[in-house]
Amino acid sequence: MNRKTKKTVYKAVKETIFYLFVTGLIGAMLLPVYFIISLSFLSTREAYRYPLPLVPALQTKFEMTHGERGYLLSVYDRVEKDYQTVLDTSELEKMEVYIKSQLGTSISQEEIQAEMDRLDDSGEDSIFFTKPRNLLYNYDTFFKVTRDAVPALIRSLEIAALTILISITIGGLAGYAFARYIFKGKDALKFSVLFVRMFPGVAIALPMVIILAKANLYDEPLGLSLIYSVGAIGLTIWITASIFMGIPESLEQAAQVFGATKFQAFMRITFPLALPGLAASAMYTFLGAWNETVGAIILTQFKPTFSVVVYQTLLGASGQVNLAAAGGIAMALPAVFFTFFIRRYINQMWGGVTV
Amino acid sequence: MATLEILNVTKRFGRKVIAVDDISLEVHDQEFLVLLGPSGCGKTTTMRMVAGLEEVTEGTILIDGVDVTDLPPRKRNISMVFQNYAIWPHMTVFENIAYALRLKHMAKSEIDRIVREVAGMTNIGEYLERLPAQLSGGQQQRVAVARAIAVSPKVFLMDEPLSNLDAKLRVSMRTELKAIHASAKATTVFVTHDQSEAMSIADRIVIMRDGKIIQTGTPEEVYEKSANLFVADFIGTPPTNFFDVTLQKSNGTLHLVNPHFDLSLDAANTARLNGYNKEQLVLGVRPENIVLTSEKDSIMGMTALVVEPQGSHQVIAFKMDEKMVKVVAPSQPKPDMGSTIHLNFSQGTLRFFDPETTFAIGD
Ligand SMILES: Nc1ncnc2c1ncn2[C@@H]1O[C@H](COP(=O)(O)OP(=O)(O)OP(=O)(O)O)[C@@H](O)[C@H]1O
Numbered sequence: 001m002n003r004k005t006k007k008t009v010y011k012a013v014k015e016t017i018f019y020l021f022v023t024g025l026i027g028a029m030l031l032p033v034y035f036i037i038s039l040s041f042l043s044t045r046e047a048y049r050y051p052l053p054l055v056p057a058l059q060t061k062f063e064m065t066h067g068e069r070g071y072l073l074s075v076y077d078r079v080e081k082d083y084q085t086v087l088d089t090s091e092l093e094k095m096e097v098y099i100k101s102q103l104g105t106s107i108s109q110e111e112i113q114a115e116m117d118r119l120d121d122s123g124e125d126s127i128f129f130t131k132p133r134n135l136l137y138n139y140d141t142f143f144k145v146t147r148d149a150v151p152a153l154i155r156s157l158e159i160a161a162l163t164i165l166i167s168i169t170i171g172g173l174a175g176y177a178f179a180r181y182i183f184k185g186k187d188a189l190k191f192s193v194l195f196v197r198m199f200p201g202v203a204i205a206l207p208m209v210i211i212l213a214k215a216n217l218y219d220e221p222l223g224l225s226l227i228y229s230v231g232a233i234g235l236t237i238w239i240t241a242s243i244f245m246g247i248p249e250s251l252e253q254a255a256q257v258f259g260a261t262k263f264q265a266f267m268r269i270t271f272p273l274a275l276p277g278l279a280a281s282a283m284y285t286f287l288g289a290w291n292e293t294v295g296a297i298i299l300t301q302f303k304p305t306f307s308v309v310v311y312q313t314l315l316g317a318s319g320q321v322n323l324a325a326a327g328g329i330a331m332a333l334p335a336v337f338f339t340f341f342i343r344r345y346i347n348q349m350w351g352g353v354t355v
Numbered sequence: 356m357a358t359l360e361i362l363n364v365t366k367r368f369g370r371k372v373i374a375v376d377d378i379s380l381e382v383h384d385q386e387f388l389v390l391l392g393p394s395g396c397g398k399t400t401t402m403r404m405v406a407g408l409e410e411v412t413e414g415t416i417l418i419d420g421v422d423v424t425d426l427p428p429r430k431r432n433i434s435m436v437f438q439n440y441a442i443w444p445h446m447t448v449f450e451n452i453a454y455a456l457r458l459k460h461m462a463k464s465e466i467d468r469i470v471r472e473v474a475g476m477t478n479i480g481e482y483l484e485r486l487p488a489q490l491s492g493g494q495q496q497r498v499a500v501a502r503a504i505a506v507s508p509k510v511f512l513m514d515e516p517l518s519n520l521d522a523k524l525r526v527s528m529r530t531e532l533k534a535i536h537a538s539a540k541a542t543t544v545f546v547t548h549d550q551s552e553a554m555s556i557a558d559r560i561v562i563m564r565d566g567k568i569i570q571t572g573t574p575e576e577v578y579e580k581s582a583n584l585f586v587a588d589f590i591g592t593p594p595t596n597f598f599d600v601t602l603q604k605s606n607g608t609l610h611l612v613n614p615h616f617d618l619s620l621d622a623a624n625t626a627r628l629n630g631y632n633k634e635q636l637v638l639g640v641r642p643e644n645i646v647l648t649s650e651k652d653s654i655m656g657m658t659a660l661v662v663e664p665q666g667s668h669q670v671i672a673f674k675m676d677e678k679m680v681k682v683v684a685p686s687q688p689k690p691d692m693g694s695t696i697h698l699n700f701s702q703g704t705l706r707f708f709d710p711e712t713t714f715a716i717g718d
């Protein structure tokens with residue numbers, strides 16, 4: 001090999017390793033997500049098969065024969081690649097419930113009756129039929145069995161919104177002050193707001209119960225969002241301070257020279273330019289408030305947050321991993337939506353508008 | 356239009372930094388006044404106090420006779436071109452210019468008319484819908500100027516508006532600014548640390564140093580009648596040549612003597628130094644006032660170290676006591692490098708400075 005080919009080979013090997021590494025990294029991040037999404041659509045029966053089917057089935061294949069106690073129902077098993085007997089009964093309701101809950105498949109008693117009649121009329125040993133899966137069965141069940149799922153979801157959104165409002169208002173103004181003014185103890189103060197975040201949430205939550213109870217805010221969304229704001233404000237100050245520092249003060253002063261009040265100059269000039277940064281810190285705040293569970297368990301009683309009810313359902317639903325997966329996805333979806341929504345504003349930062 | 360008066364204004368930052376030290380000056384109606392001085396001398400601070408962006412520690416600022424010292428910027432009826440332009444990156448050029456007009460609650464059609472008019476004056480008419488990021492430095496600078504003239508201010512402030520441009524654009528923008536000033540007729544304060552820029556556009560120049568005003572005058576005045584060594588050195592390229600000389604009197608005429616030359620002064624110059632009693636003196640001679648002559652008429656012969664032809668003229672440099680002395684001479688005759696040149700001073704333009712106080716004498 002001459003030196004040139006050696007070099008080419010070396011480069012190719014290096015690139016291959018690099019891409020393998022990147023692919024591995026992405027895979028490691030995305031696989032669990034895919035796994036849990038796929039699991040949330042599996043039927044209870046399939047969720048416990050091994051190896052676990054990677055893709056949820058879109059329909060269920062049945063075989064029906066005459067059994068000892070009535071009709072014998074078998075289901076096609078994707079792992080064994082064969083029909084397996086699951087039920088022997090003549091009760092329509094029992095069959096319907098089983099098909100719906102264990103197999104996650106849509107069917108009505110009339111349809112079952114029709115198939116039974118077909119078997120009797122045909123005179124053959126067995127008949128086959130196919131029914132569509134009810135892919136959303138787990139989600140449906142999750143919201144049915146979870147106590148107060150919808151009110152809790154609304155409450156959680158309310159708490160996240162309040163937390164964003166409080167922390168952006170206070171943290172944003174403080175960040176502005178840190179960026180624009182020189183005052184005594186600035187650095188110490190700036191560090192101390194981060195200090196709050198170093199304590200574990202639980203440690204703070206316990207004394208907070210007492211404080212919130214005294215303020216009549218225990219078990220209230222506002223109380224919880226105040227607690228979340230404590231940590232969020234620190235982060236918001238740091239993010240917004242650096243954003244405001246990146247916006248030249250002269251832009252604001254120009255507005256003042258040309259007839260704006262200080263407030264107008266801020267609202268018309270600095271605020272829109274800071275929006276990407278504010279959006280980013282709003283996103284962090286949202287995710288923090290949305291996902292927080294431990295503090296919420298301690299600080300709520302009759303008005304739990306969504307994360308709390310999901311947690312409780314998961315505890316209660318031990319033995320139903322697919323239901324747990326559906327709960328997890330239901331929990332993640334609003335966060336995903338919010339992130340995508342806010343991404344538009346964060347992207348502005350890289351999209352043409354440079355400061 | 357309007358006048359601007361700055362009366363005994365001082366600005367201190369904290370206790371120690373005195374950025375502007377008790378300055379007073381008056382800018383006449385429609386005048387183009389240039390604040391000139393080296394970096395850190397307090398030009399920007401002065402301008403920002405006029406704009407109301409910086410609090411005045413002591414003193415008074417009057418616009419059209421009205422005390423504006425404690426008014427916020429928006430109530431002062433001024434406009435400003437910032438050193439970094441400070442045009443708003445999220446607004447189109449049109450919006451940048453129109454914003455101030457909207458704040459004045461002008462009618463839409465009126466705003467439209469004014470924006471197009473000033474955009475025409477500054478040659479940016481075709482970029483009105485663009486964002487600043489899509490403009491070149493020179494175009495952004497024009498936007499800043501257009502925005503500033505759109506509001507028809509009483510006083511127009513410009514803080515080194517040309518310093519971010521390349522050399523060629525700077526010279527052409529200079530001319531344009533002057534033309535815009537001529538048509539807009541705004542009372543203008545223009546800050547720069549570039550003396551040639553100041554000389555070429557100013558009606559009057561105010562020279563500052565260490566927070567103080569050193570001299571105020573027309574470009575000709577500060578050039579020909581520089582008030583002290585600093586101004587004489589700061590104004591003009593190449594700068595004034597300085598010679599340390601001793602005063603000697605013989606046969607009723609004054610001689611300025613130096614190891615290299617013995618200059619006998621004419622009657623007019625002798626009269627100028629009448630009241631001067633010290634022995635030592637600094638003689639200042641502008642490069643174009645050192646003349647090449649025949650050996651007979653010269654007071655010294657020196658070795659030409661560098662000869663730089665400039666087309667219309669040439670710059671000749673020679674060394675005297677470790678100091679470079681520069682001569683600006685007509686392009687012909689051209690001495691060879693290393694040859695001996697014979698020189699004299701033109702007596703009508705000599706400048707005398709007291710070496711102790713650095714002030715000019717005999718004006
Ligand atoms: N905010 C401030 N705090 C403390 N000192 C300041 C402040 N602003 C300016 N100074 C000081 O005041 C002095 C004058 O500054 P100024 O900006 O007016 O100078 P300048 O003449 O505009 O200089 P340049 O040509 O470099 O722009 C400088 O010594 C500067 O360090």
Ligand SMILES: [Mg+2]
Pocket residue numbers: 398399400514
């Ligand atoms: Mg300056």
